[in-house]
Amino acid sequence: MTETVAPEPTQEQAALFARVRRMMLIAGLTTALAVAAVLVAIGYRLFRTEGSVVATDTTSILPKGARIVATAVAGDRLVVTLDVGGATEIRTFDAHTLKPAGRLKFVSEP
Structure with missing residues (x-):
């Protein structure tokens, strides 16, 4: 079988590939940061400590009539x-x- 060999990229192509890799890295990190922020917000809402709700029985006396x-x-x-x-x-x-x-x-x- 014959294998196709990709020619070596030119200097301009190598610079373009490097720039695309850098932009993809920035986009990936930004996405990961956004997902982490959403998970932290959800965790905060679920686990914040307001204290447990205690059922109380209270009798308030009203004035006569x-x-x-x-x-x-x-x-x-x-x-x-x-x-x-x-x-x-x-x-x-x-x-x-x-x-x-x-x-x-x-x-x-x-």
């Missing part, structure tokens, strides 16, 4: 709107621990 009008979640707060004898009151609780975070009362001017 009060009734719950509405509830809502705002960020990391639980908001409870109460009607206390005709006056509106808003109580907020931490959504993670259910500890009271604030109280806002609305009353009419006399």
Whole structure:
């Protein structure tokens, strides 16, 4: 069988091959860096330590005659709107621990 022998590249061709190899190396390193950044971001999201969620049972005592009008979640707060004898009151609780975070009362001017 006859083998085809590739002629030696010229000086211009060798320079072009070297430049293409360098560009491919840069592209490969950039791709590897991007894949590593994505994997780090995914790992951070999966394994960041916010603490485990603990189920808590909490009893909050309402004033006599009060009734719950509405509830809502705002960020990391639980908001409870109460009607206390005709006056509106808003109580907020931490959504993670259910500890009271604030109280806002609305009353009419006399």
